[in-house]
Amino acid sequence: MTETSSSQPLIGHLLELRTRLMHSILAVLLVFVSLVYFANDIYRLLADPLMKVLPEGASMIATDVAAPFFTPIKLTIVVSCFIAMPYMLSQLWGFIAPGLYQHERKMAVPLVAGSGALFYAGIAFAYSVVLPLAFAFFTKVAPEGVTIATDISNYLDFVLKIFFAFGLAFEIPIATVLLCWSGATTPDALRQKRPYVIVGVFVIGMLLTPPDVISQTLLAFPMWLLFELGLVLTRFYSPREQTESTDV
Numbered sequence: 001m002t003e004t005s006s007s008q009p010l011i012g013h014l015l016e017l018r019t020r021l022m023h024s025i026l027a028v029l030l031v032f033v034s035l036v037y038f039a040n041d042i043y044r045l046l047a048d049p050l051m052k053v054l055p056e057g058a059s060m061i062a063t064d065v066a067a068p069f070f071t072p073i074k075l076t077i078v079v080s081c082f083i084a085m086p087y088m089l090s091q092l093w094g095f096i097a098p099g100l101y102q103h104e105r106k107m108a109v110p111l112v113a114g115s116g117a118l119f120y121a122g123i124a125f126a127y128s129v130v131l132p133l134a135f136a137f138f139t140k141v142a143p144e145g146v147t148i149a150t151d152i153s154n155y156l157d158f159v160l161k162i163f164f165a166f167g168l169a170f171e172i173p174i175a176t177v178l179l180c181w182s183g184a185t186t187p188d189a190l191r192q193k194r195p196y197v198i199v200g201v202f203v204i205g206m207l208l209t210p211p212d213v214i215s216q217t218l219l220a221f222p223m224w225l226l227f228e229l230g231l232v233l234t235r236f237y238s239p240r241e242q243t244e245s246t247d248v
Helices: 003-051 067-099 102-140 152-169 172-182 187-192 194-208 213-236 240-247
Strands: none
Touching: 003 067, 003 102, 003 152, 067 102, 067 152, 102 152, 102 172, 102 213, 152 213, 172 187, 172 213, 187 194, 187 213, 194 213
16 A cells, blocks of 8 residues: 555545534534624623622622623633534534444443533533522622622633533543443442542542632532442443453
8 A cells, every 4th residue: 555545544534624623613603693692691691690699789890991892702602612512522423433333332422412411511500509609608708898899801710610610520420431431440449449539529629619618519519429420320331341342
């Protein structure tokens, strides 16, 4: 086989990857164009957990002259990526699926779908449970005489960090299944390490969330429960070596 002929499949894969990336970017742009008119409404919805607990007469502020325009636009871009994520994952799946064995495809489909659902569930949990509790706590412990006036840009950065932390943490069941399927560990070994896992999730909660006990606990406790869920899900997946020997 000549060097030219061997390079043809690589060029074809690169062209396909470029096409799928362009389709994904176009999907994000289409969603963004559809939502940009409602950018201020989207930001108002995001700020709702804080606005509900602010003292009477208090409000959010903008310390940068361009922040009232760019902050909602930035949020709309992030929301567009979240909404377009299923389509982008389908494009990624269409690219890698031809190179997988049949048993790997059967395993990957529920894992990919589950990872997306768990990520969204983490964001929903953070928005509906964590943020209201955390903001209620912050506003109540403010020293007397201190006026609470949160900058809109800082608030967006804070909330996005929370969303990312909880979305990532909710992927623990997927990570647990992959570790056991790949042979890196076993469910029994993970059960024996449960005390270390519990300590570890609280350390991770401390690192991924702002320095307050409420956010750390509200992240660590679901992570532990999701770890237990991952151990349950490992029963439905055979180790990789057993699956490959069965297919041979």
